[in-house]
Amino acid sequence: xxxxxxxxxxxxxxxxxxxxxxxxxxxxxxxxxxxxxxxxxxxxxxxxxxxxxxxxxxxxxxxxxxxxxxxxxxxxxxxxxxxxxxxxxxxxxxxxxxxxxxxxxxxxxxxxxxxxxxxxxxxxxxxxxxxxxxxxxxxxxxxxxxxxxxxxxxxxxxxxxxxxxxxxxxxxxxxxxxxxxxxxxxxxxxxxxxxxxxxxxxxxxxxxxxxxxxxxxxxxxxxxxxxxxxxxxxxxxxxxxxxxxxxxxxxxxxxxxxxxxxxxxxxxxxxxxxxxxxxxxxxxxxxxxxxxxxxxxxxxxxxxxxxxxxxxxxxxxxxxxxxxxxxxxxxxxxxxxxxxxxxxxxxxxxxxxxxxxxxxxxxxxxxxxxxxxxxxxxxxxxxxxxxxxxxxxxxxxxxxxxxxxxxxxxxxxxxxxxxxxxxxxxxxxxxxxxxxxxxxxxxxxxxxxxxxxxxxxxxxxxxxxxxxxxxxxxxxxxxxxxxxxxxxxxxxxxxxxxxxxxxxxxxxxxxxxxxxxxxxxxxxxxxxxxxxxxxxxxxxxxxxxxxxxxxxxxxxxxxxxxxxxxxxxxxxxxxxxxxxxxxxxxxxxxxxxxxxxxxxxxxxxxxxxxxxxxxxxxxxxxxxxxxxxxxxxxxxxxxxxxxxxxxxxxxxxxxxxxxxxxxxxxxxxxxxxxxxxxxxxxxxxxxxxxxx
Amino acid sequence: xxxxxxxxxxxxxxxxxxxxxxxxxxxxxxxxxxxxxxxxxxxxxxxxxxxxxxxxxxxxxxxxxxxxxxxxxxxxxxxxxxxxxxxxxxxxxxxxxxxxxxxxxxxxxxxxxxxxxxxxxxxxxxxxxxxxxxxxxxxxxxxxxxxxxxxxxxxxxxxxxxxxxxxxxxxxxxxxxxxxxxxxxxxxxxxxxxxxxxxxxxxxxxxxxxx
Numbered sequence: 001x002x003x004x005x006x007x008x009x010x011x012x013x014x015x016x017x018x019x020x021x022x023x024x025x026x027x028x029x030x031x032x033x034x035x036x037x038x039x040x041x042x043x044x045x046x047x048x049x050x051x052x053x054x055x056x057x058x059x060x061x062x063x064x065x066x067x068x069x070x071x072x073x074x075x076x077x078x079x080x081x082x083x084x085x086x087x088x089x090x091x092x093x094x095x096x097x098x099x100x101x102x103x104x105x106x107x108x109x110x111x112x113x114x115x116x117x118x119x120x121x122x123x124x125x126x127x128x129x130x131x132x133x134x135x136x137x138x139x140x141x142x143x144x145x146x147x148x149x150x151x152x153x154x155x156x157x158x159x160x161x162x163x164x165x166x167x168x169x170x171x172x173x174x175x176x177x178x179x180x181x182x183x184x185x186x187x188x189x190x191x192x193x194x195x196x197x198x199x200x201x202x203x204x205x206x207x208x209x210x211x212x213x214x215x216x217x218x219x220x221x222x223x224x225x226x227x228x229x230x231x232x233x234x235x236x237x238x239x240x241x242x243x244x245x246x247x248x249x250x251x252x253x254x255x256x257x258x259x260x261x262x263x264x265x266x267x268x269x270x271x272x273x274x275x276x277x278x279x280x281x282x283x284x285x286x287x288x289x290x291x292x293x294x295x296x297x298x299x300x301x302x303x304x305x306x307x308x309x310x311x312x313x314x315x316x317x318x319x320x321x322x323x324x325x326x327x328x329x330x331x332x333x334x335x336x337x338x339x340x341x342x343x344x345x346x347x348x349x350x351x352x353x354x355x356x357x358x359x360x361x362x363x364x365x366x367x368x369x370x371x372x373x374x375x376x377x378x379x380x381x382x383x384x385x386x387x388x389x390x391x392x393x394x395x396x397x398x399x400x401x402x403x404x405x406x407x408x409x410x411x412x413x414x415x416x417x418x419x420x421x422x423x424x425x426x427x428x429x430x431x432x433x434x435x436x437x438x439x440x441x442x443x444x445x446x447x448x449x450x451x452x453x454x455x456x457x458x459x460x461x462x463x464x465x466x467x468x469x470x471x472x473x474x475x476x477x478x479x480x481x482x483x484x485x486x487x488x489x490x491x492x493x494x495x496x497x498x499x500x501x502x503x504x505x506x507x508x509x510x511x512x513x514x515x516x517x518x519x520x521x522x523x524x525x526x527x528x529x530x531x532x533x534x535x536x537x538x539x540x541x542x543x544x545x546x547x548x549x550x551x552x553x554x555x556x557x558x559x560x561x562x563x564x565x566x567x568x569x570x571x572x573x574x575x576x577x578x579x580x581x582x583x584x585x586x587x588x589x590x591x592x593x594x595x596x597x598x599x600x601x602x603x604x605x606x607x608x609x610x611x612x613x614x615x616x617x618x619x620x621x622x623x624x625x626x627x628x629x630x631x632x633x634x635x636x637x638x639x640x641x642x643x644x645x646x647x648x649x650x651x652x653x654x655x656x657x658x659x660x661x662x663x664x665x666x667x668x669x670x671x672x673x674x675x676x677x678x679x680x681x682x683x684x685x686x687x688x689x690x691x692x
Numbered sequence: 693x694x695x696x697x698x699x700x701x702x703x704x705x706x707x708x709x710x711x712x713x714x715x716x717x718x719x720x721x722x723x724x725x726x727x728x729x730x731x732x733x734x735x736x737x738x739x740x741x742x743x744x745x746x747x748x749x750x751x752x753x754x755x756x757x758x759x760x761x762x763x764x765x766x767x768x769x770x771x772x773x774x775x776x777x778x779x780x781x782x783x784x785x786x787x788x789x790x791x792x793x794x795x796x797x798x799x800x801x802x803x804x805x806x807x808x809x810x811x812x813x814x815x816x817x818x819x820x821x822x823x824x825x826x827x828x829x830x831x832x833x834x835x836x837x838x839x840x841x842x843x844x845x846x847x848x849x850x851x852x853x854x855x856x857x858x859x860x861x862x863x864x865x866x867x868x869x870x871x872x873x874x875x876x877x878x879x880x881x882x883x884x885x886x887x888x889x890x891x892x893x894x895x896x897x898x899x900x901x902x903x
Contacts, residue, residue: 055731055732055733055734056733056734056736057733057734057735057736058735058736058737058738058745059735059736059737059738060737060738060739119738121738123745123790123792123865124736124738124742124743124744124745124789124790125742125789125790125791125792125794125795125798126792127738258727258728258729259727259728259729259731260727261727261728262725262726262727262728263728264728639733674723676721676737676739677721677722677723677735677736677737678723678735678736678737678738678739679723679725679735680735681725
């Protein structure tokens with residue numbers, strides 16, 4: 001064996017030597033700088049490697065509880081680690097009267113600091129020392145009539161935070177990587193991540209992240225399946241992330257072959273799912289990857305109408321920072337415009353519908369102004385190729401071929417309808433409902449002329465009597481909702497008023513007027529914060545009167561309010577927030593069928609992945625699960641190798657199983673030292689990757 | 693003198709009549725396993741600092757077809773005695789150590805009979821013993837001189853005896869050799885007696901090394 005050490009420690013690669021000298025090792029140990037394959041190998045002192053890897057090795061084990069040597073040890077010392085449960089555990093037995101659990105002077109009293117140090121060397125005089133375990137005593141038992149034999153099970157230092165639930169809440173587009181999120185989560189449970197580059201590990205997350213109550217390991221494993229991380233715990237009790245992708249490419253840290261293992265056996269196979277249905281919610285790339293600039297995309301859809309004549313629909317969609325702010329749909333048909341004289345039938349504009357959304361914008365952390373959930377205005381306008389109807393007495397009127405009477409001689413594109421919605425938001429404050437909607441005003445306009453009282457008005461060709469001698473774009477309905485937020489007062493309640501102004505025939509004058517009516521006051525009383533909410537409609541009344549335009553004020557006559565009580569969920573004004581981007585998330589379900597690759601009984605498994613950022617990450621998870629399902633699980637018993645940690649890439653050769661230098665992953669390790677001969681060995685479960 | 697010394701030291705006294713046969717068996721503290729390629733790997737314990745390369749425990753089976761009545765009290769006492777007792781067969785044992793160029797103290801797994809037993813317990817006249825049963829210490833094949841090159845310390849409570857060298861033995865495999873007559877701490881694990889009209893009492897004792 002040859003090795004060299006560097007000042008910063010080193011990474012080791014052990015391979016089978018071509019020709020071992022008689023009496024020397026069959027292994028050769030090539031040592032590289034940490035900058036090489038250091039992802040997988042904890043820095044370890046060279047003399048430790050030399051001590052543990054010999055053909056004849058002198059060994060010693062030291063167990064301490066409460067920083068005091070535990071003697072005499074009997075039976076077997078065992079130290080276990082696994083990818084599935086990376087918290088290190090250890091067990092040992094001691095023959096002593098100091099194992100009682102009710103005596104403060106004994107090792108069995110409460111949970112005490114525990115450590116296991118293994119020594120090894122190629123001669124007793126020179127022993128290398130390796131701290132194999134550090135933690136606390138956990139469960140303990142003892143038996144024996146005359147001499148007590150105490151059995152101790154210990155957990156690693158990570159037990160201090162392993163069961164602690166953490167919490168993290170991060171808004172969208174914060175520009176944080178999964179590594180940074182994991183580091184923040186680690187902070188919330190009171191620990192830290194061992195990787196120096198943790199803040200740069202993993203993809204940048206755009207979706208909002210809110211995790212409560214999970215342990216750090218659970219979060220690391222859930223992130224890890226997407227990022228292909230293996231979370232493991234250092235002896236010092238810190239969480240360490242190993243990236244699995246490098247397992248496929250990095251230099252293996254050890255090569256298992258018959259010259260260095262004692263036994264090898266394939267583990268029982270459980271039928272894996274042959275079909276995986278994975279789903280997730282995603283922010284479309286147009287938003288996720290947006291740069292903030294406005295962009296208009298035009299699509300043209302040609303077609304034919306019922307008569308076989310060509311049509312064309314042109315859609316212009318404008319997005320800003322990925323959010324749709326304007327959609328204009330122009331419909332063209334093949335027809336002849338109406339008018340006083342005939343025109344040829346050609347493909348021309350027939351109608352235009354345009355919608356505009358105006359949002360509150362906010363920078364959510366990545367320097368890009370994105371619309372928030374606060375929608376200030378929404379307008380929808382409709383244009384048609386038509387004319388302005390006029391009364392029979394209007395001197396500017398013309399009779400068109402379609403028998404109508406219109407201003408002008410030819411139909412042209414004009415606005416015939418518009419619906420405008422305006423929102424007024426409460427400013428965010430501690431006392432008032434944060435960013436709650438204070439008022440919603442919906443105004444509907446149309447090309448129209450109000451009907452006149454029977455006693456007057458202008459006569460139209462269709463026989464109707466109207467108040468103006470030509471149609472115009474005018475308001476025909478106003479719907480106003482006002483929320484009164486009393487939550488800054490002693491009585492926690494919200495009231496909603498609804499005022500509907502609509503065109504109605506006035507009972508006194510007979511004409512059509514915009515009147516205030518359908519008065520309604522609703523109160524939400526929160527009887528207990530966050531618990532029961534009572535929705536109480538105080539009154540529903542029709543109040544003719546309050547003529548707003550074109551008439552005198554009539555007397556109001558309200559009908560008595562009608563009580564209506566509805567218990568139900570919290571009602572209140574819609575809430576917007578300048579904190580949250582307007583996230584239009586889509587749900588995608590991907591089905592992965594591996595039946596052809598996996599010769600097992602068909603089995604379908606479904607899961608929604610909470611933290612996948614893109615559909616491509618679903619693919620990544622599926623590929624990874626399939627890879628693991630196809631791995632050959634080999635349990636290899638060999639001499640103890642301190643540097644062989646979980647997540648390390650190795651090579652395996654086992655001729656009876658037709659496995660020759662195949663790449664694998666160390667999935668779990670079980671290190672044992674048998675007393676009193678100090679025979680030390682290790683059982684390593686290796687996931688051998690499929691050949692393809 | 694390769695056979696049985698009549699006056700072997702057993703159970704705290706010199707036997708009046710030595711056993712007819714003594715069977716000796718060494719058990720080694722080591723664990724040998726074979727790798728898949730059939731080659732062996734060996735784990736040896738290093739239970740104390742400065743321990744020898746190989747640690748073994750001896751067990752003896754001593755058989756008396758006839759015994760002297762002077763020894764009967766000793767037989768009876770060993771049968772009732774709880775604590776281990778001293779045994780010296782006046783046979784050489786070796787302890788081999790590997791120096792590392794630094795370590796100066798090596799610890800024998802037993803006491804030295806010549807230093808531990810008083811004159812009355814020696815099997816032969818003093819001048820004879822000085823040459824026949826003297827401790828010999830060699831480093832790299834060269835015999836060293838006691839007091840000048842090394843000193844033998846006081847054994848601990850279970851009989852482990854330190855040897856301190858003036859200069860640290862060099863780095864080598866098995867290059868420190870100690871030949872000496874050990875005084876072993878043993879316990880009785882078997883005791884059979886027989887009585888017949890002609891020969892009196894027959895006795896078979898089985899003992900094993902404790903410390």
